[in-house]
Amino acid sequence: MQIxxxxxxxxxxxxxxxxxxxMVGILSGMFGVGGGFLMTPLLFFIGIPPAVAVATEANIxxxxxxxxxxxxxxxxxxxxxxxxxxxSGGLFGAAFGVQIFxxxxxxxxxxxxxxxxxxVFLGAVGGLMFVESMRALRRSKQPNAKRPLRKHHNWIHGxxxxxxxxxxxxxxxxxxxxxxxxxxxxxxxxxGVGGGFIMVPAMIYLLGMPTKVVIGTSLFQIIxxxxxxxxxxxxxxxxxxxxxxxLLLTGGVIGAQIGTRIGLKLKAEQLRIYLSILVLAVxxxxxxxxxxxxxxxxxxxxxx
Amino acid sequence: xxxxxxxxxxxxxFATAQESVxxxxxxxxxxxxxxxxxxxxxIFGAIKRETPIPDYxxxxxxxxxxxxxxxTTVRRKERIxxxxxxxxxxxxxxxxxxxxxxxxxxLNEILSVADDxxxxxxxxxxxxxxxxxxxxxxxxxxxxxxxxIRENQGLYSERESIVTLNDETLFDTTIQLPSNLVEGDYxxxxxxxxxxxxxxxxxxxxxxxxVGLERWIFNLAHERPLxxxxxxxxxxxxxxxxxxxxxxxxxxx
Numbered sequence: 293m294q295i296x297x298x299x300x301x302x303x304x305x306x307x308x309x310x311x312x313x314x315m316v317g318i319l320s321g322m323f324g325v326g327g328g329f330l331m332t333p334l335l336f337f338i339g340i341p342p343a344v345a346v347a348t349e350a351n352i353x354x355x356x357x358x359x360x361x362x363x364x365x366x367x368x369x370x371x372x373x374x375x376x377x378x379x380s381g382g383l384f385g386a387a388f389g390v391q392i393f394x395x396x397x398x399x400x401x402x403x404x405x406x407x408x409x410x411x412v413f414l415g416a417v418g419g420l421m422f423v424e425s426m427r428a429l430r431r432s433k434q435p436n437a438k439r440p441l442r443k444h445h446n447w448i449h450g451x452x453x454x455x456x457x458x459x460x461x462x463x464x465x466x467x468x469x470x471x472x473x474x475x476x477x478x479x480x481x482x483x484g485v486g487g488g489f490i491m492v493p494a495m496i497y498l499l500g501m502p503t504k505v506v507i508g509t510s511l512f513q514i515i516x517x518x519x520x521x522x523x524x525x526x527x528x529x530x531x532x533x534x535x536x537x538x539l540l541l542t543g544g545v546i547g548a549q550i551g552t553r554i555g556l557k558l559k560a561e562q563l564r565i566y567l568s569i570l571v572l573a574v575x576x577x578x579x580x581x582x583x584x585x586x587x588x589x590x591x592x593x594x595x596x
Numbered sequence: 597x598x599x600x601x602x603x604x605x606x607x608x609x610f611a612t613a614q615e616s617v618x619x620x621x622x623x624x625x626x627x628x629x630x631x632x633x634x635x636x637x638x639i640f641g642a643i644k645r646e647t648p649i650p651d652y653x654x655x656x657x658x659x660x661x662x663x664x665x666x667x668t669t670v671r672r673k674e675r676i677x678x679x680x681x682x683x684x685x686x687x688x689x690x691x692x693x694x695x696x697x698x699x700x701x702x703l704n705e706i707l708s709v710a711d712d713x714x715x716x717x718x719x720x721x722x723x724x725x726x727x728x729x730x731x732x733x734x735x736x737x738x739x740x741x742x743x744x745i746r747e748n749q750g751l752y753s754e755r756e757s758i759v760t761l762n763d764e765t766l767f768d769t770t771i772q773l774p775s776n777l778v779e780g781d782y783x784x785x786x787x788x789x790x791x792x793x794x795x796x797x798x799x800x801x802x803x804x805x806x807v808g809l810e811r812w813i814f815n816l817a818h819e820r821p822l823x824x825x826x827x828x829x830x831x832x833x834x835x836x837x838x839x840x841x842x843x844x845x846x847x848x849x
Binding site: 295298299301302303352355358363522525527535542545588589592 | 775831839
């Protein structure tokens with residue numbers, strides 16, 4: 293069944309969109325990532341104009357994250373306090389990132405920068421997670437092996453403005469989460485995604501939060517950052533396509549519910565390995581696009 | 597002076613307009629509704645003449661349907677430090693979003709280069725080489741890339757010998773409109789040529805408009821962007837909540 297999208301001005305198959313939404317939704321629910329880094333390139337591929345794809349994607353992430361966070365709230369795996377601290381940094385960072393995006397757009401190199409940030413961040417995050425989780429998995433298989441001591445006191449603990457995050461079982465300064473939130477906000481705005489794939493590892497490795505809490509908390513703050521981005525896109529570029537969003541998010545919210553349940557059945561280390569493989573695969577695909585000679589050297593962009 | 601000129605003008609118009617084209621279309625309004633999946637338009641017509649059919653050269657017909665013009669930026673990639681990067685950019689002032697040419701015979705046999713340029717009929721001459729700023733690049737190369745890319749997307753086409761002409765009087769053809777059609781006024785031009793010269797032309801417009809829900813969404817997005825944005829978010833949150841609630845119910849039962 294073909295459907296004509298009013299803002300994107302293209303006709304696409306409705307079931308294809310439902311399927312795409314569902315697939316990405318499952319991954320989103322499993323890993324606590326918004327799925328933007330997967331969905332946005334997929335939408336480009338099926339012929340949705342990039343500006344519409346990026347803006348509509350933000351709207352879809354709101355839906356799948358909200359659906360996911362409800363499931364997590366019920367299980368009390370959301371650290372609301374930490375989420376709010378991250379969020380206040382995140383909104384600030386997103387507003388700043390939008391400005392950077394505008395400057396780069398005027399310079400005509402925004403596409404390259406977006407691609408490069410994807411490759412660098414997906415590569416770094418995916419690689420780091422993969423190595424770390426493999427090590428953790430090996431450890432769990434050899435119970436006799438000496439468990440390396442985790443550094444409980446590093447420089448982060450010397451910072452002022454300490455706060456107690458009960459759900460995460462942490463007592464740390466509010467400064468690192470604020471900085472993490474802001475940094476992810478900047479990247480999210482530039483790369484046009486929720487930023488979960490950076491936020492999740494940052495929470496695990498930089499803030500030392502337990503994996504079970506990380507996913508719900510990440511989803512919680514993503515809702516607000518992407519809602520903010522959606523409004524910005526809707527009011528400045530008129531590129532949010534409601535029909536496209538409804539189809540994708542119908543699939544997406546159902547997928548997210550299924551994904552959350554799958555995620556709860558998997559071990560944390562396994563979850564991290566799968567996520568890192570997924571992230572590395574997308575990174576590899578994007579790197580190839582940059583390195584291989586394209587079949588068409590010219591691209592048509594919308595006139596300014 | 598004027599007394600001499602006016603009859604002269606009349607004479608001149610008589611000499612060129614011995615044959616003129618009258619045309620119609622199966623529809624001059626295309627409605628884009630939610631299930632729009634491309635359309636086909638039948639263009640037909642007849643040649644009106646007061647004198648016998650001239651026999652110095654066969655009559656030929658060229659039909660060109662053109663979507664709205666829009667500024668177009670073309671970028672060329674180049675390899676820098678091993679990665680492919682957009683380098684040279686050309687901003688054409690206008691190129692049509694859609695362009696289809698149909699004719700009775702191969703265009704280079706029925707249309708002179710001079711008349712092609714004068715009436716901007718073929719795809720190449722339809723896109724003027726006027727740019728925002730001249731940066732000494734090979735403009736035809738960039739223009740050809742627009743044509744190549746849009747031909748692959750089914751937006752541009754030159755289909756020769758698909759116009760049927762009977763007794764040099766009645767003609768018809770069908771033009772395919774793709775599903776990724778952009779809203780606007782589609783200018784339809786019909787040219788009569790003899791001996792590769794254009795002897796008459798006719799112009800009409802196909803209006804392509806979004807209707808119903810498509811229209812409503814589009815207008816809301818452009819006229820009330822904040823409300824539209826908030827509505828999109830509300831739908832997203834509702835959908836998220838609904839899915840969660842439904843799954844909870846399924847779990848209990």
